[in-house]
Amino acid sequence: MVVGELAHERDVVIVGGGPGGYHAAIRAAQLGLSVTLVEKEALGGVCLNKGCIPSKVFAHAAQSMTSVQHMNDMGIEWAHVAFHPGKLQQYKTKVIGQLRQGVEALCKANKIEVIKGTASFLAEDRIGVEKGDAFDVYRFRYAVIATGAALVAPAAINVDHKRVLNAYSIYGLEELPNHLIVYGSDYIALEVATSFRAFGADVSIVLESDDFVFDSSINRELQRLLKKMKVKVYKNSRITHVESEQEQVTVSLAVKEQETVSLEGSHLFVSCGLKANVDGLEIDRLGLKRTKEGFIDVNERAQTSLPHIFAVGDVTGGPALAVKAIKQGKVAAETMAGKQSEADTTFLPTIVHSIPPIASVGLTEEEAKEQYKDVRIGQFPLTGNGYASIIGQKDGFIKVISDADSEMVLGIHMMGAGAVELISSGVIGLEMVGREEDWKFPLYPHPSINEGLLEAVEALRAEAIHLPPTKQKGAVSS
Template sequence: MVVGEVIQERELIIVGGGPGGYNAAIRAAQLGIEVTLIEKGDLGGVCLSKGCIPSKLSAHTASKLSDWKHLQQIGIEAGEPSFNLEQHHKYMGQIVSSLQKGVESLCKANKVEVINGTGSFMTGNRIGVEVGDTFEMYKYEKVIIASGASSFIPEVFKVDSERTFSAQSIYGIQEIPEHLFIYGTDYIALEAATSFNALGSNVSIVMDDAGFGFDADIEKELGRVLKKSKIKVIKNSSVDSVEEKDGQVIVHLTKGEDEKLSLEGSHLLVSAGFTPNTKEIGIDALSIETDKDGFIVINENSETSVKGVYAVGDVTIGPSLAVKAIKQGKIAAEHCAGRNSELNLRYIPAIVHTSTPIATVGLTEAGAVEEGFSVTTGQFSMSGNGYAGITGNKEGIVKVIKDAETDLLLGVHMIGHGAVEMITSGVTAMEMAARDEDLMYGFYPHPSFNEGWLEALECLSGEAIHLPPNKQQQKSAPEPVKS
């Protein structure tokens, strides 16, 4: 290995070129900072190459396959479609490559110096970068850590098997599973469940808990949708051991208190969260604060406990979401440039691209009661929405939660087609401290999925047009217990 002779000085170095890293790099460059971005793989990170983009393409593909029955209903005559996995992977490669080239082009246009190598921190504001057979040393004024996270695989699942997949490898699978077992309750587990189900797999979800963490009414509707799709959900179960035998994966588990089950399937997906990529980059040299799991602690400016050292994305505490990484990256860059930009994750939306999409923001009904609010909720079933009927997407509900004393919106929870696009209205409203009357004042296009959002808002005051009176009485949660 050839070692560089001099230490090169840089104004801002960013470690990691995923959504958080490259957004930070471009925003910093826009603000006049000289930026060096270090990425050992392809720009766009795991999100672009193995996560967000491949998973959403699979969800889109599954949705198109499911459309054929509706196409026949509206008069389009065609035979039942088949699925070509090889062509699917080819198209996925084209999309990923095109987006990666787009990020590369944007970095170049903004004069971001990109180094394709592996960085490792050292003392004294220095970072060593290994590029092939060479090793260069850089000294920085400020640094942003955007090294991401890797799938966490509990010991019980660590079997030497080509049939066991993680959240970051499942969409590279080379065959459609006959029977896919999924361990996990996060959005990755749910998206994979409905996607592979639509592609022809039998699917079983094994979960430690009794639910997926959504508002109770969303959980109820989700359970109905999964049951209708014949996706089996095994709740309150712990996995004791996993083995592979005769080309099958066998999962031994305990359900409830003591019921022992052994389930056999062709493939297994483990989606049990993530572990931060910090040891690989030597952050011990920085002496920055982390939590017990190694995730980096940051403030509202995305700055760590060490001045001039920032962290963004999955390597930090909080949900593993690209939307979080992107916003944190921009905030960190702006703070590096002297702006007093801040970030609050309270109103970060959670979306799930399941066959019937889910989107939520803010407090659940139970969470609002727990925080001491007097709660009123409004709810509308998308089965009563005209556009949902036209498109054959009548599954789902829209639920809104407000404080009965101030009328301030506290939470928006949706399951149904259009939910992912509509949730932005909920995010904006809550950031602006909107009341239900503020949201009912404007116009909602007709016919559209958006009208479900309006009907749920009107239901708060018993004024929804497309709900009978006995189904839109104001629903108030129990008063919180006051000490």
Template sequence: MVVGELIQEKELIIIGGGPGGYTAAIRAAQLGLQVTLIEKEELGGVCLNKGCIPSKVYTHAAGELDSFPHLQDLGIDAAKPAINLDKLIDYKNRITDQLKKGVAALCKANKIEVINGEATFLSQDRIGVEAGHDFQTFRFEKAIIAAGGKPVAPEGISGNDRIFISYDIFSLTEVPEQLIVKGGDVIALEMATTFQAFGSSVTVLLEENEDFPFDAAVSKELRRIFKKRKIKLQADCRNVRTASTTNGVTVTFIDKKGEETSVEGSHFYTTGTLSVDVAGLGIDRLGVEMTPDGRVKIDSEMKTNIPSVYAIGDLTPGPALAVKAIKQGKAVAEIAAGGTSEVDLTLLPTIAHTLPPVASAGLSETEAQDFGYKIKTSQFPLASNGYASILGRKDGFVKVIAEEGTDLILGVHMIGAGAIELSGMMATGLEMVARAEDFTFPNYAHPSVNESILEAVEGLIGQAIHMVPK
């Protein structure tokens, strides 16, 4: 390693070029700061290159494949399709390459200096960057850590190349004959419905007391759809372990009766648990405070206990979601530039690109009751929506939860066609402290799936047109 003799002066250094990091870099550049962005692998981070974008390529492909029977109903005659994973991987790579080049172009257009290398804090105002045999030293005025994390296998999960942790499954070139999925988290559920659509026989194992992360009514509907799709569901599993076999994987666990049970599969998948690698960043040298669970402790302005150092994204407390990192990235750039900003994740939408998709914002029925609200609910079935019938996507519903007496909307939950796209409308309404009349007053395009939200809210006040009265 050759140590450079010069210390270069930088105004703002950002470590990590994922969604949070490059968003912070662009926003800071817009505000007139001189920005240096350091990324040890590829711009876009795990989200663009391995996680969010590739996974949605797969869920989109599953949705298109799943629509084939409806195409026949529409009179579109064709041979029954099958998934070609080699071509899907090629498409995934082309999409990620295109988006990555777009990020690079945006950085260049905003005059952001991008350095490829591994950054390490040397002191409270210095960072060293190693790239191969080269080592550069920078003195900074402010630094933002957006280094992210990586998935690791849970305890007891180990074996052969048929066991996949998180995004490793997107390198698979054959459709699993029997796929065992561990976990009820969003990504696990997406992989379960995706590979079932591809032709796999799927079994989902839920840990003891684990359930889907949705309102109870949505979870119940998703269970019904799993049964309809012949996705097996095994709940209350303890001490899940994997072992390699000649042709695949054996998964053993203690069932709800306390008995040891095993299931055989050709392949195994789990989202894994997030590991935040801060040791390599050298922040221990700075004395950066950490939370008990190993995340970087920050205040409401994303500042660490070191005045010149901020942190955002997966390595900070809260959900490990790109939307959180992006929001924090914009806000921290504005704060670093001397302005004011805030991040409120209270109404962060929950979405799942399952078949059918799920989206929700606000409180579930149980949460609303736990907070002491006296509530009323309304549930409008997509089977009663004209456009959902046209799409051949009649599974699912919209559920609205409101406070009795004030009609204040506390939560909106949807499973079915269009849910992901409507999640922004749900969150916007809740952020604006909407009441029922705020949803019912605007005009809704007809025919459209978004009319289902209108009718679900109208159902709260007994005015839904296409719903049988209670």
């Protein structure tokens, strides 16, 4: 390697071109800062190339499969329906390519220097970038670490990416599993389970806990719908051993730590933990503060313990969601430019592109009852929504939780058609400290799933029009 004596001068150097990194780069460029973005693989990061986008391509295809019967009911008949995993892979590759080209074009339009290479910190104001046999030095005013996190499988499981798969390799399959065993209770596990079941695979879910991680009403509805889908759920079960053979995997389960059950399948999907991607960055020479789990500690402005060095996204720990990385990236850029900006994840929405989709924000019923003296619960089933009947997607409900004393809405939980898009109304309402009347006053389009949110709010006081009196709970005390 040849080490250059002169350092290139930049306002901002960003390491990592995922959602957090490229949003930080573009926002900083918009604010007049000179930006160099270093990415060792492909722009868009794991989210675009391996995670968020591939998984949602599969989820969309699975949802399309489930709509075939409804289309037949409407007179749009299909003589033959078949699923071809190879063609879905081609479609996935096409979508990823188009989106990546869009990111590349935006970086170019904003005059961002994009370098494919490996970066490491040389000092508090210098970073080295290795590009093959060349090694360039950049001196910066500000730096952003957006290197993400790596998947870490449980100790008893070896992910071979053939029969035993993680969140990246599961969406590379070009064959449909005969029996897919899903190990995990998070949103990724649910998306995998419901998508592959819709494609025609037999699916079993193994939970280490006694339930899923959502509000109790969603958990109950999930149990009903999974049973309807003929998905077997093993609760309080832990995988202790996995044998992967040429044609199948055999999984040993410790059920309630008492008995051992053997489960056979063609493939095993494993939800993994995360480890911060900091190896090779040489951040230890900077003395950056780390959390006990090894992630980079940041404040609400995404600043590390060195205020001119920022970190965004999965490398900072917490929920591994692109929405958080995007917000932190913009906040970091705005802080560099002297603006007052912060990332507050209090009302960070949880969404699951399952079948049907799930979306939540704010307190669950259980959390609300712990924190408030009296709470009201309003719940409206989509069976009572006209538009849900039109589109043939009547499974699910919308649930609203409020404080009976102040009438402040505390949480919104949705399961069913339109939930992912509609949850933004919940986020905005909670951010604005909306009270029950604030949610009832606006006009909701008809017919639409939106009306379900209105009727859930109205159900807080037994005022929902499309619910009989016996179905409306009114106030609920803790």
